[in-house]
Amino acid sequence: MKQIRWHRFSFFLFLGIYILNIPGGTVSAQQVDTEELEKGLNERIVFINYEGPHSRIETLDQIRGIGYSMGLAVKSGAIRNGSTGRYFIIHSVSAAEGDKLDADIMGLGIDIGVDHIRNLRLIIQGYLEGAYDYSVRDASLLAEYITIYNAVFRGSWNYFTSRYKTPVIGYLTPEKAGLSTRFDEWPGQTLMLIPMETGKPGSLSAVDTSSLTRPEIIEEMRKDDDRGIEQRKDMVDLKEREAEEAEQSAAVQREAIREEEKKIQEERAAAEQEQQRITEERQQVRESQDTTPEEKAQQEQQLDQREQAVEQKQEELTQREEALDEQRKEAQETQERADRKAEEAQQEREEIARDQQDIIVQQDAQTGAVTGVIGLRMADGNSRLGRVVKVNPSSGEELRTSALNTVSARTLSFSGTRILAVAGENRGSGAVRLVEINPDTLEMVKQGDDDIHPESLLWMNGNNIYAITVSSGSNYLTRFSIDLVRQARSAVPVHPYASVLFQGNMLLTQRNDGSVLILNPSDLTERKQ
Template structure:
């Protein structure tokens, strides 16, 4: 059998015969550690320069759009930018991801604007504060530049589903602005476990040692580094709390299994005792039968023989019963073994999480020292600037505030109509007004470019003025023949305008309709009271608020929370996942 040639021997031979090759390998390896990542931005004149708010609006629109599109469905912004959420419950040890793409029609020339779009998206999608989102966006840009085109790295950390969307030419971001359009996939790691739990951004992955070393070279990044440091500390606190709860559940399950094992053992001992007792009774009967055989035939003998048969029958029944009990006990033992194996997996997982948390704590402690060291240096560098620059900056910001407000108004006027989807306008036309504020409406698909009607929906029982559009179709409110019979949520095919399905729950005819992450939110009616209902795409109820709500309420979403009016018009905050009450806001 041949002995394998060691890597060290190969390198030694290469060094002897081809020294230039090994020298270049050493240089490349050293460059990875020391080379500063520098983004080359466009420095020429702009025909039209977008405002900061206009740039941030792109990120906000991407966030709003992908929420409606749902998991694993791309949402595009005029061929310039797009985003897709890669969520899968397969490969549980790997990251899910959001991928923001800079597409071919994009005209973006500065990395700061890439970060602004990213930060606005993160704020809209996950509810991060402005400072947190900026810090994350900075590190995400460096992370994607450092691992640009490194599909082997991404394959090792991310789910296979994500790998279908990237390649060596577009994974990450180039450091040169000219190579961004059509060749940029900003990969953002998510901590969740599947479509039902997307999670949030993993701050440790986007700031690993390679990334952190590069960001440290940017002296102006100290504030963002501090913000990410605080985010990491909070991440550790949240994971520690979650892990403690897991450990408590594991301990409780261990107690339950121990109790069940004791009960099984008790049953086993009792079964064995009864088996021995059964064998003793059989032996006694056998002796009775032997004794009876030697006796002459008589009525008394026949009577005893009949009694023995009845006893034998009873013993046979007892034997069958004990066999069934033993089979059940063995099945219970198998279940206990499965439970213990499952529990062991959970304990092993908890131990791994413990080790990961300890590593994270070490990283945070080390970063704290670095921040203290670099922060002191930064103070010395900026000490000569004094308060004068700060005052000048504040004056400039005050002057620009009014300009930004005016631009904000213009942006809102130009904002994409929510009834436009995939370049088509979906228009609800009032067919007739009825008493009590009820309407009968007609739905049309209109091509805005030609101003021609493409389709008219055959559905003639659409009521209310609220509807929402997403990738799977259009959700409207319909009545059951007349407005007194009740109202239902109805899904309409987006391409044909034909009905697909309707729900079973009665909904308020003036209800809003909001579609977020493949869930539909609407006001439902139950026993004359109004509640917030959360439905899946088959209109099956997922959650219902415990609080009654006002039928004319507005609804607002922020991160994991919903703001809505209670029946007495008080503002309450609900958990978006299960609609439980979180807080009440008193004006």
């Protein structure tokens, strides 16, 4: 089984780190060599997302709504909903096949726009809310587990065929079942499975949490720095509520069975008494000397009708008793589910407690750890992109890694306590923009509104930032404030690989044809003699 690490988004490829020092307010780069990480069966796999600015930003409600609308359709009885070119759902429920599972299958078509695992989870969350009435919190938790589950078993065709019913497998193909860890392999190549337990809207056990918390899944979560403690605690809470719900449901079922048993017993006794009266009355009619043959025939007919009604009642009671057998079976299964969920929750709670204790021991051992310095790790040997890291200045060990993996390496700059850079890619909904990165969390906290040339550098002059922007197919030198807001843009197009030099009250760069262009640094108007 391949190891998968979640939440810490990092490339385990060629590793090159640029340590940025800032003596006297200037920025310099020093390359630190590291060994290439081992590859093989135990190589850690990560969710590789597009991390960077976007040209179009959809709201969380819009993204969630994709799944929610499909969920409402399924709750209304749809077997299939959505568009095969984008997002679609297949609701596969069929006759029992031993202990094999039904499933909802969420497919990602060739024209999807989702490029980050958090947004994919938001779509799944919306679906679970719409189809099964899960709360926002529970749906969000299940969505995270569902993506991990599908990534762990991606390519494990034998597992899928052994766990899911024949109709479910009929919708799948070996190469598409599950979820790739690379966002660029999702379109047209993804059929995620949502394992069903009760599959009933309003039931906390609609989705099979036991499958989602198989040992393989928990073991992968435990590889995270925080060992997935919070998510695992939330799942234990959900399972405990599942157990309580199932326990209450089983109790209600048993009470209903007892009441029905009592009614059947009383009604059968009444039917038997009626049959006894009919038998006695029939004997009296036959022995009577005071009635004519015609009267006897009429009385016999009436008794036959009453006897037929008794027989129908007895048959009805027999059918109700047979239905009770099915209800007893359902009540037993519900109770078994309650017991199983309670046992799983208890076991997982004990495992979490042990992991929490281990973390405390590790934290105590790390007391007094050194403060890291900011560096940048390249994606690979052929890319200008990388991600910001915080490293131990003595050992080079990474202490923190940014999720933003599209930083243009030669643009990483500092202005006071701010980290500034050009980041992003021009594909899908992505865009190349100026960004600000939080020096503590290393997360992107702000992006500019102007499209930046992918090869542009950044030039700092006081609190002014200069970069080459792109507009209507031409390149222009643009000045930005420290808050990434455009202040001025040259009227004259510049060379895509132009340099910028500040000399006195002049800024020297290059026109499209490569000739020198002299601008005013403030408004970027051309200086003419």
